[in-house]
Amino acid sequence: MAALPRRIIKETQRLMQEPVPGISAVPSETNARYFHVIVTGPEDSPFEGGLFKLELFLPEDYPMSAPKVRFITKIYHPNIDRLGRICLDILKDKWSPALQIRTVLLSIQALLSAPNPDDPLANDVAELWKVNESEAIRNAKEWTRRYAMDN
Amino acid sequence: MSAVVDERVSDEIEALEAILMDDVVIKRVGDVPDIIETVVHPSTGDDTDQQFVCVTLEVKLTPEYPDTSPDVVLRNPRGLDDALLATIHSQIRNKLNDCLGQPVVFELIELIRENLTERNLPSGQCVICLFGFTAGDVFIKTQCYHHFHSHCLATHLISGLRNYQEEYEILPNWQQMNVSPYQQSCPVCRTIVTCDVESLRKAPPPQESITAAPFCVTDELKVTIADLQHKMSALLAQQRAKGGVVSTGYTGPPPLTITTPADNQNNVVATNGPPAAKPEPAAPRQNGNASNSNSSPGSPNGKSGYRGPYRGFNRRGKPGRRGRGNAR
Numbered sequence: 369m370a371a372l373p374r375r376i377i378k379e380t381q382r383l384m385q386e387p388v389p390g391i392s393a394v395p396s397e398t399n400a401r402y403f404h405v406i407v408t409g410p411e412d413s414p415f416e417g418g419l420f421k422l423e424l425f426l427p428e429d430y431p432m433s434a435p436k437v438r439f440i441t442k443i444y445h446p447n448i449d450r451l452g453r454i455c456l457d458i459l460k461d462k463w464s465p466a467l468q469i470r471t472v473l474l475s476i477q478a479l480l481s482a483p484n485p486d487d488p489l490a491n492d493v494a495e496l497w498k499v500n501e502s503e504a505i506r507n508a509k510e511w512t513r514r515y516a517m518d519n
Numbered sequence: 520m521s522a523v524v525d526e527r528v529s530d531e532i533e534a535l536e537a538i539l540m541d542d543v544v545i546k547r548v549g550d551v552p553d554i555i556e557t558v559v560h561p562s563t564g565d566d567t568d569q570q571f572v573c574v575t576l577e578v579k580l581t582p583e584y585p586d587t588s589p590d591v592v593l594r595n596p597r598g599l600d601d602a603l604l605a606t607i608h609s610q611i612r613n614k615l616n617d618c619l620g621q622p623v624v625f626e627l628i629e630l631i632r633e634n635l636t637e638r639n640l641p642s643g644q645c646v647i648c649l650f651g652f653t654a655g656d657v658f659i660k661t662q663c664y665h666h667f668h669s670h671c672l673a674t675h676l677i678s679g680l681r682n683y684q685e686e687y688e689i690l691p692n693w694q695q696m697n698v699s700p701y702q703q704s705c706p707v708c709r710t711i712v713t714c715d716v717e718s719l720r721k722a723p724p725p726q727e728s729i730t731a732a733p734f735c736v737t738d739e740l741k742v743t744i745a746d747l748q749h750k751m752s753a754l755l756a757q758q759r760a761k762g763g764v765v766s767t768g769y770t771g772p773p774p775l776t777i778t779t780p781a782d783n784q785n786n787v788v789a790t791n792g793p794p795a796a797k798p799e800p801a802a803p804r805q806n807g808n809a810s811n812s813n814s815s816p817g818s819p820n821g822k823s824g825y826r827g828p829y830r831g832f833n834r835r836g837k838p839g840r841r842g843r844g845n846a847r
């Protein structure tokens with residue numbers, strides 16, 4: 369495998385030494401481009417108290433292409449589908465090499481605080497979020513409690 | 520207070536206005552000059568594109584000036600670090616002492632300019648490679664005042680064009696007609712820029728990327744990493760045990776098996792659970808736009824990035840664009 373680009377090394381180093389509050393990311397033992405991630409559900413969101421596991425992969429031409437990220441822990445969110453795929457513009461057409469692993473994970477955390485049912489990936493979830501927001505939030509809390517909490 | 524201005528001061532002001540013209544501001548109290556303000560740049564001839572640093576010099580005259588020293592303040596430093604500012608400040612103090620009794624503003628401007636010229640490098644990092652700018656590096660300031668190593672910006676522009684072309688080619692003909700042409704954009708602020716990629720790509724890679732010490736994992740860091748890895752796998756095992764993991768096929772890196780509609784069905788939780796149990800169409804929803812393009816963390820062997828069919832053509836804000844969130 370080709371040597372790891374210095375930018376990836378620098379980012380990894382900084383993630384380890386100055387971790388972002390509420391987010392941990394660590395490279396896998398076998399592949400320095402593959403990160404295990406835990407994002408804490410933001411306060412005052414239906415995901416509060418949850419620990420969400422994600423995976424993040426840096427493609428060959430990173431940072432010219434966006435990291436590939438998905439949720440491993442089940443989550444009830446209009447912009448995340450049942451396979452954990454995330455609808456977030458900076459992971460697609462709005463990617464820029466000025467963004468980093470940490471900014472991507474912060475944006476994902478922000479998406480948990482601000483679901484956007486008008487731009488859905490999980491259509492049934494988005495539908496409910498639009499017609500009956502309080503029920504949708506109840507579901508999100510229930511999923512968080514059931515799948516993402518220590519109990 | 521008398522409005523009589525010392526001749527040494529009025530001569531100095533006259534000279535400053537004659538030479539610096541619009542670049543100097545004289546604030547007066549009544550007829551008496553009070554504050555002299557000017558922005559100092561490095562000397563780069565007429566080439567303002569090559570000026571990466573500047574600072575505003577503010578000189579407040581005392582009633583006894585030049586027989587007593589004026590109060591000198593440096594404001595709005597751009598691209599200067601604290602160490603250099605401290606050096607300039609101490610040189611200014613010496614100069615003020617040496618020049619007591621004679622006008623000093625031109626001397627101050629010259630002193631600052633020499634320092635700026637010597638350190639005319641952008642501060643901070645190139646956001647593309649995360650290395651700084653050092654003497655010998657070839658770099659560029661965009662129209663939007665952002666700095667990059669020429670080498671790094673070339674890489675960004677070349678891959679931007681390549682991605683554009685790849686996406687263009689997979690479009691049906693009738694859609695190709697409606698696509699706007701490729702535009703270069705600044706990685707930081709997305710302003711449209713125009714750069715000569717051919718000349719940029721001739722620049723060498725940034726010095727620090729070659730000379731920087733290799734990453735060395737300290738024992739302390741090793742423990743942190745091992746701890747985190749342990750915590751992650753424990754969490755995963757725990758969540759999997761209670762059915763809280765998205766894909767039944769998930770085994771960690773190598774990360775993804777191909778997800779089939781069958782997998783998708785398997786993920787539907789027990790019937791009286793939250794609404795995931797609602798009836799689902801047999802196949803995952805993939806409506807041909809970019810929404811899913813990010814779903815697949817790819818091969819662990821570092822093969823090239825995802826180039827599959829979901830890389831929808833939405834980069835330029837064509838209809839059907841999705842996505843949200845904040846870039847910064």
Ligand SMILES: [Zn+2]
Pocket residue numbers: 645646647648649650667668671725
């Ligand atoms: Zn660079």
Ligand SMILES: [Zn+2]
Pocket residue numbers: 661663664665705706707708709710
């Ligand atoms: Zn810019």
